[in-house]
Amino acid sequence: MPRFSIGESIPPDTAHAVSVSLPTWESNVGYEEGQEWVVSRMTTGYPRFFIHKSIEAFAIDVVAKVGAKGLRVMLFPTRQIALRCANFIRSNAPPALVTNLDVVHLVLDTVNPSSAALEPVFPTISAVLFSQETFPYAKQYWQHTGDGVSSRRAEFCHGLFKDGLLRLDDGSNSPTATQSQKLCRGPRRYRRMSSLDAGKKSSLLGNGSPVRPAAGMGDVQETSRFLEERFGRNLDVSFVEPAKSAIRRRIAGALRSDHELSTSPLPEMESNSRGILNLKEEDVYLMPCGMNAIFNVHRALLGSRGSLKSISFGFPYVDTLKILEKFGPGCIFYGHASESDLDDLESRLKGGEKFLALFCEFPGNPLLTCPNLVRISQLADQYDFAVVVDETIGTFANINVLQFSDVVVSSLTKIFSGDCNVMGGSAIFNPNSRYYTKFKAFARREFEDAYWSEDVIFMERNSRDFASRIERINTNAEAICDVLRNHPLIKTLYFPRYNESRPNYEVCKLPGGGYGGLLSIVFHHRAQAIAFFDAVDTAKGPSLGTNFTLTSPYVLLAHYQELDWAASFNVDPDLIRISVGLEETDEIVNVFQSALKAAESVEIAK
Structure with missing residues (x-):
């Protein structure tokens, strides 16, 4: 197993x-407390929590260009997203802190003849400027929404900025397709008009501007050569739209994992492994990260169904609850995902309370409990609320939750990618949902394609062997459970197969x-947990779903400032989460057996 240094x-x-x-264990505590011996050694971090150094470098140059001494900058991929961040800051920060708040936009210098070749990759950046004291509010928006610029986009656009190809927008350019891109729309040869789009005379961007006619194949090839020769980037534009198409179909369960990309369009989808009639590629939306998919689905719900409270059902990943609480009228929270929680919800519904949607994970993180989706969907039908299921942990290779959902979201960053080197997210609109038409209408009006082209290319490549990796990981997880399950030092093991909610999992299991x-x-005992964690010879850090086993004192990292609150929902502060990888089964079993021996050596005072 590889050894990793702190940071x-x-x-x-x-x-x-x-x-x-x-x-x-000590380094995790040190990170949460901001101790210098840990923080000073951090070369990177999880992208929604740690602003990548390439993003910081670009931000510094933007401040210098604008001449805003003493201000900080946060970078976003589009104009509309930056404005949303600015509005969030105005709504949440004290008025005295927003006096210096400003938004500037970087656009291609259309006078430069090289700019035309760059337009197909939409290299736009919008910057929110604010005082140092306002940073915590801007960071909240960055973390919760996943709207921030990706490190690859920042790196690429920073190069353009330094070379004079990306300049501050002085208003002389009218909005063009380089400033906003409609979500999941690409060159016309890759488009297939859905029934909802039929009859429209022109496709519109998120800002209401008409899409430019698609470039011809010769133009795309010329652009690809230009990018490779000029910037040395691994970005073949001719494959970006086919890569998006392949990812969407892979998520829909309608494409072989090992499919080789071609610039020729794929035929119409005829069937899918999810068993959903009428499901089309256009019903799968790609986002820059999983949390951004949840954020945009919540926006779509509010925009199409009105301002109603949501339901957060089951102990959730931290930022899902924050989105529901901070963006809109709020939510009610059922942290146990139990039948008694559903009983309470049903009594509220019978009493006349109305809700926007129920959000849940299947299984949940980190307790791996599974809500009763059958009963939830029945309540949703009877009392008119949407059901949004996050399938990141279960994955559509193991379970089918779309049959019980109006929308299914997932973090592609995790096992769909596996390589731990690119972010991505997805949302599927169930075509048989009673809200489908409204959802699609909102998406056409408001969604933007902020998924950076380089990230798309990496995600498509990484995901080709997704299905075969899942099989190996399933096997390894079962083997590790066999080692841990009945060990006398372990108080509780959480795993869908052994949890009380297993019947709910079996309903959805393929x-x-x-x-x-x-x-x-x-x-x-905590001392045993610390000894085990320090000794386990795996990679240790945030995230999950990696091709290698990744271990984390998850509750410390995710809920350090609210450990008592988490404990009130039976989430132990000393819980250790294990994301199982592709190692040889015997090898990874030995790793955990050795770590258990380290825990056994700890003397516990009686």
């Missing part, structure tokens, strides 16, 4: 890594599916 990227020597090494690659354990 080293995971994977090592990876410029756009998604995880970072925190190899001891015939050839397993129980996933995530499990959590709680020791009887």
Whole structure:
């Protein structure tokens, strides 16, 4: 097993890594408390929590260009997103802190003849400027929404900025397709008009501007050569739209994982492994990260159904709850995902309360509990609320939750990619949902394609062997559970196969599916947990769903400032979460057996 130093990227020597090494219990505490001996060694971090150094470098140059001494900058991919961030700051920060708030936009210099070749990749940046004291509010928006610029986009656009190809917008340019791009729309040869689009005379961008006619194949090839020769980037524009199409179909369950990309359009989808009639490629939306998919689905719900409270059902990933609480009228929270929670919800519904949607994970993180989707969908039909299910942990290779949902979201950053070097997210609108027409109408009006082209290319390549990786990870997870499940030092093991909510999982489990690659354990004593964690010879850091086993004291990292609150929902502060990888089964079993021996050596005072 590789050894990682504190603050080293995971994977090592990876410029756009998604995880970072925190190899001891003490280093995790030090990170959460901002201790210098940890923070000063951080080369990177999880992208929604740690602003990548390439983004910071670009931000510094923007401040210098604008001449805004003493201000900080946060970068976003489009004008509309930056304005949303600015509005969030105005709504949440004290009035005295927003006096210096400003938004500037960087656009291609259309006078420069090189700019035309860059337009197909939409290299736009919008910057929100604010005082140092306002940073915590801007950071909240960045973290919760996933709207921030990706490190690859920042790196690419920073090069353009330094070369004079990206300039501050002085208003002389009218809005063009380089400033906003309609979500999931690409060159016309890759488009297939859906029934909802039929009869429209022109496709519109998120800002209401008409899409420019698609470039011909010769133009795309010329652009690809220009980008490769001028910037040395691994960005073949001719494959960006086919890559998006392949990813969407892979998520829909309608494409072989090992499909080789071609610039020729794919035929119409005829069937899918999700078993959903009428599901089309256009019903799958790609986003820059999983949390951004949840954020945009919540926006779509509010925009199409009105301002109603939501339901957060089951102990959620931290930012899902924050989105529901901070963006809109709020939510009610059921942290146990139990039948008694559903009883309480049903009594509210019978009493006349109305809700926007119920958001849940299947299984949940980190307790791996599974809500009763059958009963939830029945309540939703009876009392008119939407059901949004996050399938990141279960994965559509193991389970089918779309049959019980109006929308299914997922973080592609996790096992769909596996390589821990690119972010991505997805949302599927169930075509048989009673809200489908409204959702699609909102998406046409408001969604933007902010998923950076380089990230798309990496995600498509990484995901080709997704299905075969899941099979191996399922096997390894079961083997690790066999080691941990009945060990006398372990108080509780959380895994879908062994939880009380297993019947709910079985309803959704595919015939050839397993129980996933995530499990959590709680020791009887904290000292044993610390000894085990410090000794376990795996990568140790944030994130999950990596091709290598990744271990984390998850509750410390995710809920350090609210440990008592988490404990009130039976989420132990010393819980250790294990994301299982592709190692040889015997090898990874030995790793956990050795770590258990380290825990056994701890003397516990009686």
